[in-house]
Amino acid sequence: MAPPGTHETSSSPSKDRQPNGADTALIIAVAAVASCLIALLIALVAGGSVTAQVIPGLPDPGALTRWGLPLSKITMDLSAALTVGLLILAVFLLPATKGMLGGKAQGYVRAASWSALIWAVAAAATLVFQLSDLLGLPPGEVLGNELTSYAGSVPQGIGLMFVILLATAVALFGRTVLTSTGAFALVAVSLAGLVPPALTGHSSSAGAHELAVTGLAVHVLAVAVWVGGITAVTFHGLRSDAEHVPTAVTRFSRMALWAYIGVAIGGLASAISRLYSLSELFTTAYGLMILTKVGLFAVLGAIGWWHRRATVPRIAENGGRALFSRLAGVEIAIMAAVMGLSVALSRTAPPPPRESEVDPVFALLGFPMPPPISLDTLLTLWRPDLFFVLVVVVLGGLYAAGVVRLRRRGDDWPWTRSLAWAAGLLTIVVALLSGLGTYAMVLFSMHMIQHMVLSMLTPILLVLGAPVTLALRALKPAERRGDRGPREWLNAFLNSRYSKVITHPAVATSIFVISPYALYFTPLFPQLMSDHLGHLFMNVHFLLAGFLFYWIVVGVDPAPRKVPYLLRFVLLLLTMGMHAFFGISIMMQSEPLAMDYYGQFDVPWSDGQVDDQYMGGGIAWAVGEIPTLLVTMAMMVQWARDEERTERRRERHSKRDGSDDADMDAYNAYLQRLNERAKEQG
Template sequence: MASTDNRGTGASRRNGTKTNTDPSTAVVISVAATATGLIALIIALAAGGAVTPQVIPGLPDAGPLTRWGLPVSKNVQDAGAVLTVGLLLLAAFLLPNDKGVPSSQALGYVRAASWTGLAWAAGAGATLVFQLSDTVGQPPFAVIGDQLSSYAGQSTQGIGLTVVILLATAVALFGRTVVTGAGVITLLGIALAGVVPPALTGHSATAGSHELAVTGLALHVLAICLWVGGLAAVTFHALRPGGEHAALAVRRFSRFALWAYIGVAIGGAASAISRLYAVQELYTTPYGRIILVKIVLFGVLGYLGWLHRRSVVPRIGEASGRARFVRVAGGEIVIMAAVVGISVALSRTAPPPPAESEVDPVTAILGFPMPPPIDAQSLLTLWRPDLLFIMLVVCLGGFYAVGVVRLVRRGDRWPWGRSLAWALGLLLLVAAVLSGVGTYAMVLFSTHMLQHMALSMMVPLLLVLGAPATLALRALKPAQRRGDRGPREWLSAFLGSSFSRAVTHPGVAAPLFVLSPYALYFTPLFPALMSDHLGHMLMNVHFLATGFLFYWVIAGVDPGPRKLPYLLRILLLLVTMGMHAFFGIAIMMQTEPLAPEYYAQLEIPWSSSVGEDQYTGGGIAWSIGEIPTLLVTIAMLRQWARDEERTERRRQRHSRRDGSDDADMDAYNAYLQELDRRSRGES
């Protein structure tokens, strides 16, 4: 590591370029960011009233240590998560690699991420203790013991923080031994997964609009970690004497930062909308005023980012441009630290309560009031803004369209049938999740089963026939640096990896597709997932993923690690669909309703019987499987015929080129065809 740094510094001197990278600048930026974050945290806590509550005599009070210790420990937790994600992002994607092998400096950042991951885990552990202390109203040292272990294993917020501690510790441990690019990307995925649980188990899970609150906050914190952490890591690398490929890392992060900025804006707006019930609450409540401060600082950061892209990044290769980048990025980091502190204080500030008329048990369970009796009009008009699937549809449709346009502009052809299948799949996904079908799927078992069948059997099949991986491999540009890996190279490596080979094995893909419904609906897992918006969202994602994997194995045209014979594909399809049809019959034969504790608490006034609705749902599961079976059979027969034609053309070209014995066979076949033609002419 040291020899690399010396070579880089010497190269700069030989080229006559002054890098202006004083290590003390990094210390100044770090101290300024830490101080600014703490000051912003204290001011926001005082403004929101989180540290000056009205203590009622006779009620338990955790004391000032918890009131101040909880936000401070959470700030440490968030800072550790941001730095860990940023360092791993720099090592995985912003610095170049050699055919998937990170450079020595990149591996050094992975080792640094193991230390920040350890600090992240420690901050999460302290947050767990202070959070329990705040919940039960006892001092922190009084809750350590059996009470803490019970809270960590039974409460949703306790379980979320426990998961964070485990994932952060995993990053800290495995970060010491990872040496491959795939390993670094895996660590980055683990770190991003560790950021999400607090957002899914906090106040967002009880907000009025579950679809906006949960997904919006999760997107918000993920984008912030990538944006803030990435900028901090890139700035440190630019300040580091002998930092290799600093200009390249800055250019790559500049393109990435725009998407992160958009993600922060969308997630923050969705989260705010789900908690504020009127526009005036932005300036009449402490919660709204803190949000206004975040909006102003966010606008300032957007201006600095625009300044980066316009005047700093184009001249980043010059010494003056690199020095200006450090100055602007340092200011950004300080403001970002203040925003992180304000966000922690916002999580400790009570949002404005809803009106009394909006509080009812059904709304608390579903996130929306009881819909009217189901009919064609309500299915077409009762749309729900599920942010996760809105983003999924927009991203999948937008990237696919960009890929097709890129191929057409350079003169390549893309089959219109594949584009049509992709568009129909996305439209069906919108109808199944965002329309009235998605609304009534939370209320009626029959509509839920209709949604399940669409998400697991129809939407994945249409998306698979769109050949997205083939389009991406043709549309994405190769990496500019020889030996480096860009999006195209990483996608190609993933398609041929051992992981892809394992999950695309028929013994894995088919059981996941056909056996998971049995494990879901005939166990207590179904009512547990239905009772929580996050659980229902995970069910829908699972349906999509397992269906896509199954159809990609038997009907996909994308390149993959294995290619099954067509007879085996047809046999696998028939066996799987037969078991799926039996699943519908098994539901129809049930004498007791599934998830009675969930549907009983809804008390649907216009539904006659839960049992009859369940019987209808079983009939839908039994009958709807014929449609994808027919479509897959037709698609496989066409693929089989085209594959035989291509094989025959290759054989003929090989015969003509090599002069092998196949040429005699071709001549003999031509002779037989001529005899047949003559005999037909005589008759």
Template sequence: MNEGALRVLRAAVLAVVAAAAVLVAALVLGGAVTEQVIPGIGDAGAATRWGLPVSRTAMDLLSALTVGALLAGAALLPVEGARETPKLSRDSVGYLRAASWLAAGWAAAAAATLVFTVADVLGQPVTEVIGGNELSSYVGSLEQGTALMIVVLLAVVVALLARTTTTPAAAFGLLAMAGIALLPPPLTGHSASAANHEVAVTGVALHVAAIAPWVGGLAVVGAHALLGRDKLPIMAERFSRMALWCYVTVGASGMVNVISRLPSPSELFTTDYGRLALGKIIAFAVLGWFGWWHRERTIPALHDRKPRAFARLAAVEAAVMAATMGLAVALARTAPPPETGTESAIKTQLGFDMPPHINLERLATLWHFDLFFGVLVVVLGGLYLAGVLRLRRRGDSWPVGRTVSWFFGLLTIVIVTQTGVARYAPILFSVHMAQHMVLNMLTPIFLVVGAPTTLALRALKPARVRGDRGPREWLTAMLHSRFVRFVAHPAFATILFMGSTFALYFTPLFEDLMRDHLGHIAMMVHFLASGCLFFWVLLGIDPAPRRLPHPMRLLLLFVTMPFHAFFGIALMSLNQALATGWYNAVNPPWGTTILHDQHTAGSIAWAFGEVPTFVVLLVMAFQWYADDQRQARRMDRKADRAAERTARGEAGDGEDELAAYNARLAKLAERDRLAGEQGRKAARQPES
């Protein structure tokens, strides 16, 4: 074993020891392993009380290392080869192979966590769970069991595919798959049962999604430095830019999670859960200091060919991160303080109390903060504004109308997800339908007219290394990918836009999604995404694999829009209510009957189609007129150039048929004019 490998091994041992020490101390201080056994209630035993947090810590660390290795192979290291045929470097392929082994360990740790979780829930020793039939029968019925089974399956797929992957696109796909596998376990823990579970669920998802690339990326960059590999300055700079955003996301989402579980700041000092959360906050602040030191001292030292300082500090920082993750596992095993007072059944299901009788004033004033769509609007608005400002600083222009359209589209998202509309949508199908129509048929029009892809292609800078892939190159590659060519086909986009509405509401899927906050978010994201896809194909401002001619766009519009009217008529014709189980559980005492409200929703769907149709017709008419004007100016320029060359006696080779034809017409017209003048002169001369 060479010296670099020994340094990596020592750093890994330091991280494992730090994580184990903090985990044990937090479990003891938090009382998770010293619970009093009550006679008559099943006890899983000491093996489960210790084995579950240990396996969970191993699962979290291995998942972060897998994501970090995939991140290094897909994005942190430069891509080699020509732009048309990019390939991964030797080091990138090596990190993918390491990710294969790490993902296999991740799957094994998740499987062990699954066994201990079932034993903990059933209150039986782990030996009885393994030897009996409880494991197979309870995996599908427990949310945590299903989540861990999904992790095992996805981690196994990543482990198998990472052994043969050699292209940047495939590596990025594996990174996305690993990112998805991170989310199921934390979303079935304390967040799902918090008082404001809408905010808690989104907060924990953002927290986990930001921690894994931050921790795993640092570990891989540190190992790269300890091994003395090439491209370390590029790798460290890219990681540093990403780590800053991860740090901000982790801090904001962590604060949201703490507030959702500890409404009173005094509980940070008076409860076991609060004290562990306070320790995690302190560790987070220490990690922020490490990041600042990297930016100020160690990264500049890399350019001076002094990697040792960076490697030493990264090893210590990785140990602190591992200890923080052990603390997080202990925090997850510690019960939050119970809610004071009694919680209504409505609040348990919705996350908030039943709102008063609906009217326009309350729809506008009873604001309800949805963290997911709030973050989405802020990110989309910030990125768009940053792109416009970069163009302006560079001296380029960007149409004001597109900017206004983009932010008006974001405003419509705020109106239907943050105001009283979001409070009444879960309990009244009519309000939900208005929310659906806006997100699916109105918001996408303004977002598409904003041309975000065109703005990104103009604002993003090319990669510094020739042949490498930065954000601009990844965006271009995605636009030319087979997947985008398939989903952007007019037939697929139209079927998805029209058919998904019928498939959702006339199947049990609608009620299942309404019962779960994540399902509700997925449903609204689908409305927004399918609408954006359809109007991208229809309006065609941004680059697309296929561009329809204007008559075909008009025909597609008039063929598609009546389907929402048909859907509304179908709702008004039904004599049986949809999702009766859900709407009976949340039926407001001041509301009308569920079936009558459903008929109101049908009338909204039937009438709403007129508004987006009118807006799209205005946009298409303007596009058609502008396109005709551009074509006319282009033909005039070609004709002028051809005439100039003809006047100079040049051959004009290489011109298209139209330009050559216009040149011939101009030459014939000039000859006819000269002949006419000669004829008139001859007619005016007196006869001899």
């Protein structure tokens, strides 16, 4: 952070501004490309992916594919990171004016559209080379029906098609965006475009799905933000007409720290999921590449630490621009080498799995068949689902930080809200990370308990924690008037058209009520259960649909519209009735549900799918009573307090006007006369 009392400069020349900023930028770019290609070449040769002996009689895609595939992938990765970095610079690092991008920010969005076009072309080339490598045919022979089929039916091909579509969308819409909101949407689309290749590569076949898939996705996203951000900020600082350089550098310094942590967590999870023993780090080409990446990562961490300690404060004082550009140039070159090494790592075969991991049940679930269910196994068979571990840690940490900030400035925060939030996060841990989450993968009854907790108990507790109110009170307004910081972005989202539509009682209730029927009584349920990403999406949907519904029914946070309490009671009774009918419908099924999934493995200690399904329907029918009671009690308390506040406002209004409410007083006097008359007659 910039020290107190410092100020930023705009376009006025600084004492250390380099007159040959364009030459310096060119040198950094050439050095980065060279280091990337050298690291890629060395790693490809060391890993054996381009030097493998061609066996006569076996399909061979040829030298063009062996070299073209890694080159197209590294081009795709570099252009994607640059696209993300330019958009982040425009949206979050440079100040805006009342929701409109500045002139320089608009220029960076236009530049991002060009890099996104290169990203899309490189992804298309990767698609062709990937199919060529898979079929063992030259690239020219896979064009046509083979390519169309691969892009529409194979996960790797589908993932690259999504990349092409999303990158093309950024390239097209980036030419016309002028507002911060529009550019923010481009950031979201570009980040989404990074994920599909990560989810359909080595991670999709790793044994520990919960670590591999999420770990690699987090790793890729964090690398793009880090590499793309430092590149964009550095080249912005080298411009002779650069504005708000101290602001951009200081803001990115905070962002880079979180990106560094994300890279570390994602990389560690990916390595653990692919290596089955510590010795494989030193005895396999795959492990040695990981060690090399760890060493370079440590060097980058040291450079980042020096940035935060020395160059960032000096830039805020307008005295360290030259030092920052030199140090950042070295950092960018090392980052480019790491990215080249990562592409080579994706082309290197990981160590083969042990015999226990070849078991079909392990391949499907990511863990062996659990023993018979008991209290001991429920408490000990934990699943390291990295996604929800991060969700719990991040949400808990942000909430605690907000409460601490309020306390430090002397503001109160009800302990009951903190308790509700902590309890909500605890239910996520129990439902998804404990033995309950393990058995939910093989028993429908345990899955239904998980579903009920995530959709009907956890959201209530989280909503009662009032996270939006806490955020609005704890977050500081943007330093520059008209700019957008976290608080302004949150307000913009709450007041957006999307929020008004999604929080409409009819929309939120429909999503909450229809979702279980659309999931369990269609082929969608076994399809989602058979894939880790599908199962992840299902659990996230349970949480979000429940949170949205209970936010408008019992929420204490500010919302786009205020729903009358009588309507809230009607919605609650309607949804609880529909959920009870849902449970009864499952109990009445004569055939087991989702046999495409549950029929893939045999649970030797289970009573059978039909009996377990009947139990699951009974759980869905009975569990709804507890949330209904909690929500009813909360709404009664809220309604009473709302009436009290309304009465106090009426009294203050009457006193301020110097008159009483004549109609109300006359009515009260009438009731008093009736009461006295009844006493006389009695």
